[in-house]
Every structure is written in structure tokens, then in C-alpha cells.
Amino acid sequence: MTGVTAPVTTAREGEPPGEGLVLDVRGLRMRYGSTDVLNGVDFVARPGEVVALLGPNGAGKTTTIEILEGFRMRSAGDVSVLGVDPAHGDENWRARVGVVLQSWRDHGKWRVRELLAHLGMYYGPYSTDKITRPWDADELIDAVGLTEHAQKKIKQLSGGQRRRLDVAIGIVGRPELLFLDEPTAGFDPEARREFHELVHRLSDEASTTIMLTTHDLDEAEKLADRILILAGGKIIADGSADELSRRMSTEAEIKWTRDGQRFVHSTTESTRYVHELFKQHGDAIGDLEVHRASLEDTYMALVREAESGQGDAVLREFAEITEVGTEAGA
Amino acid sequence: MSSTRAVIVRAGLIRGWIEFRQTLTNGQDVFGYLLSPAIFLIVMVSLRGDKLPGTEISIGSSIMPGVLAITVLFSGVLGVAQLLAVEREDGTLLRAKAVPNGMGAYLFGKVVSVAGMTVVSLLIVLVPSLFLLDGFVFTAGSALVLAGVLVLGLAGTMALGAIAGSLMTSPRAAGILMIPMGLLAAISGIFAPLTRLAEWMQWIGQAFPMYWMGLGMRSALLPEETVVIEVGQSWRYPEMFLVLAVWAVVAVTFAPRVLRRMARRESGAAVAARQQKALQRIG
Known part of the structure; x- marks a missing residue:
């Protein structure tokens, strides 16, 4: 599921609206x-990309x-969106887009299969x-795991079942592009896992682009090829979960034992620190663990910086790092 | 594209039929539809002994066609307005907006189901009346007038309901509609001949389709002699169909514009905000 490393979006100014791009958003x-x-x-x-949009409450995710x-x-x-301005999308365009909104209570009297x-x-x-x-x-009812509820009235479904139906309705037209706004809110772990499998199936088999x-x-880390973080009205980070946590200069946590004693140390320079550690103590070091910052740490760091008004600085820093990374990989 | 038009018609018919069936199999809905006809029937039966002055027909029987007219008015205007307001709040309209041609099929479906329920409501009044009251005259000509009044009346009232439902911000606002409609019924010659009212009220009454629907229903169901209680002692067919047609054409012309404007503003956030407001009211 690792996609092509996406070049940073700010580098595209002056290009014509993207041929072959499913979504192309500029200066929104x-x-x-x-x-x-x-x-x-x-x-x-x-x-075929799966893009996750993250951000604090009220950042404008739903608006976007x-x-x-x-x-x-x-x-x-x-x-x-699919080569069309969504403000003027016709019915043909509408048929290519699937939509799952945050909350829906419609068609309560209808039966699942009927609707x-x-x-x-x-x-x-x-x-x-x-x-x-x-x-x-x-087939679709089976794919979202609602077979035994197919003849139920929709208002009798539980919250998680209702959500699965919403997803089913979102994909009933086999969309080329699917929008999911907080799709797994209210899912138990099993339903969540089934949903993740469904998303993988859609993106792998039908090459549906998913946002x-x-x-x-x-969930973002598991599902998305690319993560966008929206804060302060701007996209402050754009990259795979791995890139985000690797390239943000957040601290890694190093754990080891020496002479039966446990040690923990946090540093941004984990490789150098471990090297020094071995140079100093050699074989005495045991149970070494290095934990890179989780996506959560990265996310918190990025959002905190953006909210304290340093969003642009972070964005530039991140952009430079990504460019260097792309060159190195090429 | 003809195939998309076919889908709108087919999907609309199916929607309408499914919703019609749902209403008929829902106890609460059925009770709502039976309640007011039952009250009207009791009133009409209790008045079947008194004759309308100058005629051989009972007051109870003379009211019945007006009850049919008021049924069309309430079913058309209130029925559509209320459904639109409720279904905007629960997201049904947004769902219609999210599927191709969904809005067209949604509206066509509404027309089908509301028209169906109106016919059922009319039968609920009409059929017992024919057994419990007497003096009605029903001919092939009456059937034609009845059908014409019903079609024009329904077109006008449903379109007015769609406009009202689009302008309302919550289903609870539908209750307010009852007040002007009740006042209108009072000056439309439904329960007492229009000729007994002050002249200025007669003019207001005749400006609205309600009066003409009542007149049409009376002309179709009551014996010829009862025409003496009408304005000008005539059924005034040309005026009747002209007024009803003008109302229908104007309402049907404006309704899509108002509906489009309303639909354009529907979004998930708007639906969520309305739901939040509704919850606050309950809490």
C-alpha cells in the first residue's frame, strides 16, 4: 500500500490543472x-490513492x-474533482462520486435492501x-456485513450497522472517487477491521480514489497512502505516515539495560546516541529499543506549532525535508 | 438524455409507491389520516336532519363536498410542506442530492405518494358519506368535473406546499401554516355558503383556490337545485377552472425555483446544525 512519494504541492504553481489528477485543489x-x-x-x-485528512475539531475538514x-x-x-469544478458538476459527474457524510438519519422507514x-x-x-x-x-449488503439485517427497517439498525449502510450507499454506484467523513465513528473493533478491509478492497480491486x-x-496510518494535516486553515503537512514521523524532528525514545538496570532517553539524534552508547559501554548494553515518534506525536507537534502561529515555518521546513528525501530516493 | 429521464420517472414511481405503502402500514400514520375524516363524518351525520334553507338537501350532505376540498388543501399544502421540512432535517434531501438525478426522482416520488394519500383520504370521507348521508347526485359529468378539480387543485396545493416547505426552517414551523389555512377555510364557503359572508370576505375567499375547489366538488356531487346558495346562483365553471388553473400554473412555475434555491443550500453541516437545534429543543 505504499504509494509514490508525493511531491510537495506548493511546487506546482503555474502548472495546468492536473491531467490524471483525481483531486486538484489550489488556493482554496x-x-x-x-x-x-x-x-x-x-x-x-x-x-487509486487513499488520502486521509486529519486536523483538530473546527479546522475545516468537513467544510473542505x-x-x-x-x-x-x-x-x-x-x-x-475528476476534472470538473464541483460547483458546476452535472449528474454524470455526480454518478462518479460517492459520498458518506458524518451523520445521516434518513429513510428510517425503508428496509435496508429496499433502499x-x-x-x-x-x-x-x-x-x-x-x-x-x-x-x-x-452482493453489497454482504460486502458490508449486513446480510442478516437486509430486511430490517433502517431505524431499527444500531449505530454501527447504520454507518455500514451509509458506506454501502456511498459505494452502490461504484464511484471512482469516494468521500468518507469520519466513516468509523461508533464502530466496534471488529466492524472497524472489516471496514478497513473493505477500503483496501475498494482501493486495490476497483482502484477507487478515497478521501x-x-x-x-x-486508522489514518493503516488506511492512507498519504496523510494531509489541516490546521489554521492550511494544509500543514502532506506525506505518508512514515514520512511524517521520520522527517519531523520529533524525539525518539531509546530504551536499554546495562548491568541489570533499565534506562530511557529521549533524543532527536537517536542513531548518533545509540552509536555513542555502544562506543562507551560495548557489550554491556542489552534489550535495546528505539521508538521513533508515533504519528500521534508527530501530529500533536505539527498541530501545536501551527496553532501557535508557526504554521508556515513548519510547512517550509517539512517541504525542504521532503524534497531532499525525494532527491535522495531518485 | 432520455434514459436518465426514464430513470427519474421509474425511480420516482417506485419511491412514491414504497412511501405510500409505508404510510398505509404504519399505525400512527393511518390514525392521523383517519382522525379528521372521522370528526367531519360525525359532524355531518349529526346535521343530516336539518335541511339547507330553500333546498331539499340536508346541511350535513351540503358540507360533504367542502370537506373533500379541505382534504385536498390540507393534504397538498401541509402534507408536502411537512414532509419537506422533516426530510430536510433528517438528511433525506441531502441523500437525494448525493445521487445522480436524485432530486428529480425525490420530488416526483413525493408527488406520487402525496397524491396517492390524498385520494385515499378523499375516499375515507366519500365512501362512508355515500352510505350515511343522502341527496347526492353522481353522473359521468360529475366524475369529469371531480377529476379536473382534483388534478388542478392537487397541482396547485402541492406546489404551494413545496414552496412553504422550502421556506420553513424546521418541521415545527409547519404548525404555523395551520393558522392561515384555517382562516382561509372559514371564508371559503366550506361550512357556510359564501353568500352569507360580508362582501369583502367573499372577495378574499374567491381569490384563493380553496373556494373554487369546494364549488367544483359541490357542483359535481350536489343536486342542481342547490346552486341557489352559490354566488350568482351559478356553478361558474369557466371561472372555476380559470382560477384553479392560474393558481396551479403560477405555483408550479415558482416551486422549482424555490426548491432549487433550498436544495443548493443543503449540506451535511446544515443538516447537522438543524439536528443539533432540534435536540436542544427536546433537551
Whole structure:
């Protein structure tokens, strides 16, 4: 699931709106009254990529997603979703996009299978040579694990079951691009794991491009090829979970034992420290463990810095590191 | 694209049928639909001994066509407005917006299910009335007038309901609609002949479709002699269909614009905010 290392988005100024890009967002701004919620958001997504959008509450994740879904007008900026401006997306465009919103209580009197089969119908005319729309209702119910509830009324479903139905409705038209706004809120660990498998299936087998928001960093790390962190109205980090934690200069934790005693030390220079450790004590060192900062640590560090007004500095620092990394890898 | 239009029609019919069936199999909904016809029937039956002055028909029977008209009005305007307000709040409209051609099919489905429920409501009043009251005259001509009044009346009232439902911010605002509609019913010659009201009230009453629907229903179901209680002692068919048609055309023309404006503003955040507000009211 490791994608191609994405070049940093700020380097694309002046390029034509991306050929072959599923999402291309440049200078996106959203203003409510006199408050800027989004203040120049830039990012892209390539076909088949799974992108996670993280950020503190109120950072504008849902606003961003709703603009991309065509549910909300933006104040400024260029946005292209599947090559179309979502503010002017037609029904043909709509048929290629799947949407799972944060909370939904609709169609409570309908039965699960009845609603899925019904909503699937709308996608029939939009089948292509490559994609047969819609997804068969029974197959889909099975794929999201709702087979034994297929004949239940929707209002009788539990929160987690309802969420799975929402996901099923989101993909019934076999979308080329799927938006998931906090898809696993209220899932138990088993449902969460099944959902993760479904996302992997969609991205691997159908090469669906997926953009999701979540508060679960572990989930972002598991699912996403690339993580975007939105804070202070801007994307302050853009890269794989690994890149993010490797390249932020957060501290690593080193644990070892010497003469039966346990030691712990935190440092940003873990390799050098361990080297020194061996030089000094040699074979006396045992049980060595080096823990790089988790995504959570990285995330907290980035958001804290962005919120204290140093967002730009962090972004530049991160951009430089990524560029160096890309060159080294090439 | 003709295939997408076919999908809108087919999906709308299926939606309408499913929702119609759901209403008929839901105890609470059925009770709601039976309650007011039952009250009207009791009133009409209790008035079947008194004759309408100058005619051979009982007051109970003379009210019945007006009850049919008021049923169309409430079912069309309130029914659609309330459903729109509720389904905006629970996200049904947003769902319709998220699927291709969903909005068209949603609205067509609403027309089908509300029209279906209106016909059922009319039958709930009409059928017992034919057994419990007498003096009605029903001919092929009556059926034609009845159908014409029903189609034009439903088109106008449902479109007005859609406009009202789009402008309302919460389902609870639908209750406020009851007040103007009740006042309108009072000056529309439903329970007492319009000719007994002050002239200015007669003019207001005749400006709205309610009166003309009542007139049409009376002309279709009551014997010819009862025309003496009407304005100008005539059924005034040309005026009747003209007023009903103008209302229907104006409402049907404006409804899509208002609906589009409302639909454009629907978003997940808007739905969530409304739900939050509703919860606060309960808590």
C-alpha cells in the first residue's frame, strides 16, 4: 500500500490543472462572515490513492470535503474533482462520486435492501465499458456485513450497522472517487477491521480514489497512502505516515539495560546516541529499543506549532525535508 | 438524455409507491389520516336532519363536498410542506442530492405518494358519506368535473406546499401554516355558503383556490337545485377552472425555483446544525 512519494504541492504553481489528477485543489479559501475557515488549501490526489485528512475539531475538514462534494460553494480558489469544478458538476459527474457524510438519519422507514436496490437504480444509466453500475444490492449488503439485517427497517439498525449502510450507499454506484467523513465513528473493533478491509478492497480491486477524514490516527496510518494535516486553515503537512514521523524532528525514545538496570532517553539524534552508547559501554548494553515518534506525536507537534502561529515555518521546513528525501530516493 | 429521464420517472414511481405503502402500514400514520375524516363524518351525520334553507338537501350532505376540498388543501399544502421540512432535517434531501438525478426522482416520488394519500383520504370521507348521508347526485359529468378539480387543485396545493416547505426552517414551523389555512377555510364557503359572508370576505375567499375547489366538488356531487346558495346562483365553471388553473400554473412555475434555491443550500453541516437545534429543543 505504499504509494509514490508525493511531491510537495506548493511546487506546482503555474502548472495546468492536473491531467490524471483525481483531486486538484489550489488556493482554496472559505470565509464565513469575517472568519477565514480555509485560508489557501492546496493538495492533490492521484487515481487509486487513499488520502486521509486529519486536523483538530473546527479546522475545516468537513467544510473542505463538502466543497469537494459540490455541497457547498467556496469563497475562492481552483478546485477540480475528476476534472470538473464541483460547483458546476452535472449528474454524470455526480454518478462518479460517492459520498458518506458524518451523520445521516434518513429513510428510517425503508428496509435496508429496499433502499440499496432503489438508490442503485439511479446509477444504471451511467455504466461505462469499464465500470458496471450499480453494485448488486445483495452482493453489497454482504460486502458490508449486513446480510442478516437486509430486511430490517433502517431505524431499527444500531449505530454501527447504520454507518455500514451509509458506506454501502456511498459505494452502490461504484464511484471512482469516494468521500468518507469520519466513516468509523461508533464502530466496534471488529466492524472497524472489516471496514478497513473493505477500503483496501475498494482501493486495490476497483482502484477507487478515497478521501477520508478521521480522528483516529491509527486508522489514518493503516488506511492512507498519504496523510494531509489541516490546521489554521492550511494544509500543514502532506506525506505518508512514515514520512511524517521520520522527517519531523520529533524525539525518539531509546530504551536499554546495562548491568541489570533499565534506562530511557529521549533524543532527536537517536542513531548518533545509540552509536555513542555502544562506543562507551560495548557489550554491556542489552534489550535495546528505539521508538521513533508515533504519528500521534508527530501530529500533536505539527498541530501545536501551527496553532501557535508557526504554521508556515513548519510547512517550509517539512517541504525542504521532503524534497531532499525525494532527491535522495531518485 | 432520455434514459436518465426514464430513470427519474421509474425511480420516482417506485419511491412514491414504497412511501405510500409505508404510510398505509404504519399505525400512527393511518390514525392521523383517519382522525379528521372521522370528526367531519360525525359532524355531518349529526346535521343530516336539518335541511339547507330553500333546498331539499340536508346541511350535513351540503358540507360533504367542502370537506373533500379541505382534504385536498390540507393534504397538498401541509402534507408536502411537512414532509419537506422533516426530510430536510433528517438528511433525506441531502441523500437525494448525493445521487445522480436524485432530486428529480425525490420530488416526483413525493408527488406520487402525496397524491396517492390524498385520494385515499378523499375516499375515507366519500365512501362512508355515500352510505350515511343522502341527496347526492353522481353522473359521468360529475366524475369529469371531480377529476379536473382534483388534478388542478392537487397541482396547485402541492406546489404551494413545496414552496412553504422550502421556506420553513424546521418541521415545527409547519404548525404555523395551520393558522392561515384555517382562516382561509372559514371564508371559503366550506361550512357556510359564501353568500352569507360580508362582501369583502367573499372577495378574499374567491381569490384563493380553496373556494373554487369546494364549488367544483359541490357542483359535481350536489343536486342542481342547490346552486341557489352559490354566488350568482351559478356553478361558474369557466371561472372555476380559470382560477384553479392560474393558481396551479403560477405555483408550479415558482416551486422549482424555490426548491432549487433550498436544495443548493443543503449540506451535511446544515443538516447537522438543524439536528443539533432540534435536540436542544427536546433537551
